[in-house]
Amino acid sequence: MKLIGEKSISTILSKILLIGCMGQLLYLGYLIFGFIVAYTNLHQETLFFSDIFKTGNFNNEVDSTASNALAFQFSIPFSEAVIKGNFTFSTFTSILFFLGFYSLFTFYLFRIFKGMSTDIIFNKETIRYLRKFAFLNIIFIPIYSIVLYFIDQSVYSIDPMFILLHLATGIIIIFIIEFFKKGYELQTQTDLTI
Amino acid sequence: MPIIINIDVMLAKRKMQSQELAEKIGITQANLSILKNGKAKAIKVSTLEAICTALDCQPGDILEFKP
Numbered sequence: 001m002k003l004i005g006e007k008s009i010s011t012i013l014s015k016i017l018l019i020g021c022m023g024q025l026l027y028l029g030y031l032i033f034g035f036i037v038a039y040t041n042l043h044q045e046t047l048f049f050s051d052i053f054k055t056g057n058f059n060n061e062v063d064s065t066a067s068n069a070l071a072f073q074f075s076i077p078f079s080e081a082v083i084k085g086n087f088t089f090s091t092f093t094s095i096l097f098f099l100g101f102y103s104l105f106t107f108y109l110f111r112i113f114k115g116m117s118t119d120i121i122f123n124k125e126t127i128r129y130l131r132k133f134a135f136l137n138i139i140f141i142p143i144y145s146i147v148l149y150f151i152d153q154s155v156y157s158i159d160p161m162f163i164l165l166h167l168a169t170g171i172i173i174i175f176i177i178e179f180f181k182k183g184y185e186l187q188t189q190t191d192l193t194i
Numbered sequence: 195m196p197i198i199i200n201i202d203v204m205l206a207k208r209k210m211q212s213q214e215l216a217e218k219i220g221i222t223q224a225n226l227s228i229l230k231n232g233k234a235k236a237i238k239v240s241t242l243e244a245i246c247t248a249l250d251c252q253p254g255d256i257l258e259f260k261p
Contacts, residue, residue: 192235194225 010116017110021103028099031083034074035092042070042087051075055087090151097147101140108133122183130177137170198258199237201230204249219244 002008038053040046054073072087085091108129115126141163148158205215216226219241228234229241242253249256 189235192228192233194221194229194234194237194241 004116004121006117006119008117010113014110014113014117017106017113021106021110024099024103024106028096028103030076031074031095031099034072034083038072038074038087052077058084093147094151097143101136101143104136105133108136120187122180122187124184127177127180127184130173130180134170134173134177137166137173140166140170196260197232198260199229199232199234200256200258201226201245201249204251204255208249210249215245215248218248 004010034053037048038055041048041050041053042055052075054075055070058071058073070087072083072085072091074083075081076083085095111129112126112133115121115123115129144163144166145155145158149155151157201215205212212226212230213223216223219226221229221241229237242256245256246253
């Protein structure tokens with residue numbers, strides 16, 4: 001099976017990535033909704049979906065990092081699984097940041113592989129999404145450091161390998177963009193040779 | 195571009211339609227239009243040969259250099 005072009009591995013990968021992206025967005029949406037409902041129930045003393053989105057002290061059911069921290073426990077529909085954590089703003093921020101980032105990461109990858117699934121591989125659309133993907137990987141580093149610093153109030157929780165991985169990805173993609181630009185230029189010249 | 199392609203002039207002289215020329219030389223009308231409008235980046239020798247045969251002319255009748 002060929003790597004690029006129509007009905008290739010790129011086509012399969014783009015479809016997997018699209019499903020992955022939609023799954024992450026759905027998960028993110030569900031968590032945001034859960035946090036909003038749990039917050040409303042807690043402060044307005046209402047009981048909307050209280051059996052699904054629980055908050056409270058679950059007596060060691062939740063691995064809490066902060067002592068006496070209020071915990072949350074969200075049930076995942078159609079499964080026995082639950083999402084647990086401390087019901088704090090920093091938990092919400094980190095979920096929003098990481099899931100948001102990786103949703104976008106998967107979406108850009110989907111668009112890149114979709115662009116590679118066409119007969120004309122060197123196209124402006126792929127270059128545009130490669131540029132966005134490189135920018136996302138590079139911009140991730142300062143945002144990740146800032147978010148993690150504000151969550152933990154310490155620089156020790158910032159994983160240098162994680163930073164290096166995204167930085168390397170970003171730099172490699174910048175070089176790939178140049179190859180694609182050259183390919184696009186040659187493609188245009190070939191197309192305009194009558 | 196200082197190279198002018200005078201296909202339109204030759205077509206008028208030979209009283210030939212663009213579509214007819216495109217069919218004779220075996221290129222699409224869209225590509226012939228690119229050629230006529232001077233948007234082409236390059237022209238193949240085989241295309242030039244086909245145009246000259248179809249229009250019964252010399253390459254110099256089609257290509258003109260205007261610095």
